[in-house]
Amino acid sequence: ILPSSFATAMPESESSLDVLIVGSGFSGIYNLYQLRKLGYSARIFDAASKSGGTWYWNCYPGARVDSEIPVYELSLPELWKDWTWTERFPGWKELRKYFAYVVDKLDVKKYISYDTRVVSAHWDSVSDRWTVTTDTGVVVHPRFLIFATGFASMPYSPAFKGLETFEGICHHTARWPEEDVDMKGKRVAVIGTGASGVQVIQEVGPVVKHLAVFQRTPNFAIAMQQRKVTVEEQKRRKEDGTYPAIFRRRLQTPSGFWQEALPKPFASATPEERFLHWQQTWAQGAFTFLVTNFYDYAINDDANKEVYAFWRNKVHARVTDSVKAELLAPQVQPHPFAAKRPSLEQTYYEVYNQPNVTLTDTSKYPIEEITPKGVRTADGVHHEVDVIVLATGFNITATITHIDIRGRKGKSLKEKWADGVYTNLGMAVSDFPNMFFTYGPQAPTAFSNGPTCIEIQTNFIVKCIKYMIDNNLTFIEPLPAAEEIWREQIWETNKAGPWLKAKGWYNDLNIPGKSIQPLNYAGGVGKYAKICEEVGQKGYEGFTLV
Ligand code: N01
Numbered sequence: 001i002l003p004s005s006f007a008t009a010m011p012e013s014e015s016s017l018d019v020l021i022v023g024s025g026f027s028g029i030y031n032l033y034q035l036r037k038l039g040y041s042a043r044i045f046d047a048a049s050k051s052g053g054t055w056y057w058n059c060y061p062g063a064r065v066d067s068e069i070p071v072y073e074l075s076l077p078e079l080w081k082d083w084t085w086t087e088r089f090p091g092w093k094e095l096r097k098y099f100a101y102v103v104d105k106l107d108v109k110k111y112i113s114y115d116t117r118v119v120s121a122h123w124d125s126v127s128d129r130w131t132v133t134t135d136t137g138v139v140v141h142p143r144f145l146i147f148a149t150g151f152a153s154m155p156y157s158p159a160f161k162g163l164e165t166f167e168g169i170c171h172h173t174a175r176w177p178e179e180d181v182d183m184k185g186k187r188v189a190v191i192g193t194g195a196s197g198v199q200v201i202q203e204v205g206p207v208v209k210h211l212a213v214f215q216r217t218p219n220f221a222i223a224m225q226q227r228k229v230t231v232e233e234q235k236r237r238k239e240d241g242t243y244p245a246i247f248r249r250r251l252q253t254p255s256g257f258w259q260e261a262l263p264k265p266f267a268s269a270t271p272e273e274r275f276l277h278w279q280q281t282w283a284q285g286a287f288t289f290l291v292t293n294f295y296d297y298a299i300n301d302d303a304n305k306e307v308y309a310f311w312r313n314k315v316h317a318r319v320t321d322s323v324k325a326e327l328l329a330p331q332v333q334p335h336p337f338a339a340k341r342p343s344l345e346q347t348y349y350e351v352y353n354q355p356n357v358t359l360t361d362t363s364k365y366p367i368e369e370i371t372p373k374g375v376r377t378a379d380g381v382h383h384e385v386d387v388i389v390l391a392t393g394f395n396i397t398a399t400i401t402h403i404d405i406r407g408r409k410g411k412s413l414k415e416k417w418a419d420g421v422y423t424n425l426g427m428a429v430s431d432f433p434n435m436f437f438t439y440g441p442q443a444p445t446a447f448s449n450g451p452t453c454i455e456i457q458t459n460f461i462v463k464c465i466k467y468m469i470d471n472n473l474t475f476i477e478p479l480p481a482a483e484e485i486w487r488e489q490i491w492e493t494n495k496a497g498p499w500l501k502a503k504g505w506y507n508d509l510n511i512p513g514k515s516i517q518p519l520n521y522a523g524g525v526g527k528y529a530k531i532c533e534e535v536g537q538k539g540y541e542g543f544t545l546v
Pocket of ligand 1: 058064065066067152158173191192193194195196197214215216217341362367391392393446503504505510
């Protein structure tokens with residue numbers, strides 16, 4: 001029996017859905033739209049109160065995307081033709097407006113249940129359907145299940161001693177209150193200097209009374225070069241064919257953006273040519289500096305050192321205090337450039353020129369405890385603060401495994417992945433029939449532009465579901481042998497780059513106690529798209545179809 005609140009949101013007949021999708025960010029909505037277009041009964045459950053996925057949860061001060069538009073949007077003409085942005089890199093408020101526009105324009109809002117968190121999904125081998133339960137008490141029985149939950153939806157907060165005793169305000173960036181926290185004139189601590197930390201710091205630095213930044217590893221942040229974009233320029237780019245060309249092009253490049261690396265090695269250019277190239281790409285902003293670099297810059301030690309030196313000079317030219325400058329961009333390179341994800345920044349480094357901003361190196365002086373009044377570090381300093389911002393990242397695999405998902409053998413996905421992630425194509429897992437996930441582990445995910453990766457995966461999943469239904473097949477799941485091969489691919493493609501040479505969420509090492517495993521397919525988006533297409537063309541090679 002369905003609760004009455006649910007009955008009004010969804011006809012009872014739909015409790016036996018063709019497809020249930022979890023999450024209404026880019027991927028959930030795109031899947032929903034494509035499946036509904038084919039006539040299937042599909043519905044989204046989302047724990048959030050509005051669509052947007054990451055842009056619903058990440059509403060901390062300064063949160064904005066660091067992929068530029070129109071690369072960072074869905075390629076459906078019915079959407080982009082009538083939508084205009086105000087900034088090259090939109091902030092979370094504008095992104096949320098975009099999502100509201102998307103669900104209205106595609107007319108799919110009626111198929112989304114908000115404030116509905118999926119707590120378990122168990123495969124029922126008698127009915128060959130999933131039994132999905134939610135925190136609102138709703139139970140549905142879809143044939144197919146898609147976790148469109150992304151990679152960064154399970155916040156990670158380190159187990160700092162005394163954290164619960166803090167008497168001030170403390171939030172993780174990905175659980176920031178929508179009504180915001182007024183930080184004007186307050187003493188604020190920001191722990192972590194990844195993408196989230198950098199954005200908070202540059203946003204609140206100018207307004208707080210005191211800012212205490214706790215950095216464990218410097219972020220090799222590069223220039224965003226944010227600017228306003230006009231309606232006219234967007235109209236022109238739509239009419240002259242630039243938009244559709246970008247959407248096609250982004251499917252072919254390694255990173256899912258529209259540019260790609262110089263087809264020549266670092267050593268083929270003189271130091272002057274290299275310097276001028278980097279000056280030019282730096283000025284263009286976005287990830288151009290990285291994406292259009294010499295193709296071997298990340299793996300050739302000499303090249304990497306020279307790129308680092310170029311970047312370090314840029315930072316030192318902006319930070320007046322030499323001690324802070326050295327902490328932010330040390331002489332000894334902490335890890336290869338691109339081994340961790342660099343942020344895009346606007347005024348991040350200028351914040352450190354303020355006399356009321358302190359920077360503590362927690363690799364040298366770890367946080368010993370959080371006290372009722374602040375943060376105590378191993379150098380004996382007690383930093384009294386009113387607000388603590390935990391910009392400490394995400395537990396990537398827990399994004400999916402925190403849900404009690406049980407497959408054919410009754411084993412949970414968490415148990416299945418206890419000794420490592422095994423998937424085929426970063427989308428499906430053996431023993432978990434008719435289940436897919438998007439923008440998660442073992443896909444191009446963090447090495448790609450989100451919407452690009454998501455569209456490739458959605459096209460694969462939707463075609464696969466259609467194939468199953470058209471051919472009267474009951475279930476599909478990967479062959480364990482195919483998962484072994486795919487995991488090997490993940491390792492091999494990562495060994496060819498710098499990513500295993502730093503400790504972070506790219507390789508699951510940001511969570512204490514975990515073992516190293518690369519979490520992203522590093523063979524490139526273009527190649528990934530081809531592999532997915534070929535698997536489909538070969539009747540889902542590497543999968544069992546029953
Ligand atoms: O998380 P992170 P994030 N003591 O894991 C530190 C996307 N995103 O939320 O590097 C002290 O990168 C940790 O230190 P270290 C984007 O893909 C995008 O910032 O491990 N410090 C690190 O500095 C992004 O890359 C956008 O040494 C501790 C920080 O916390 C990804 O999400 C915006 C610690 C965590 O950084 C994750 O970014 C936001 C401890 N015990 C997020 N534990 C945009 O589009 C952790 N740290 C712009």
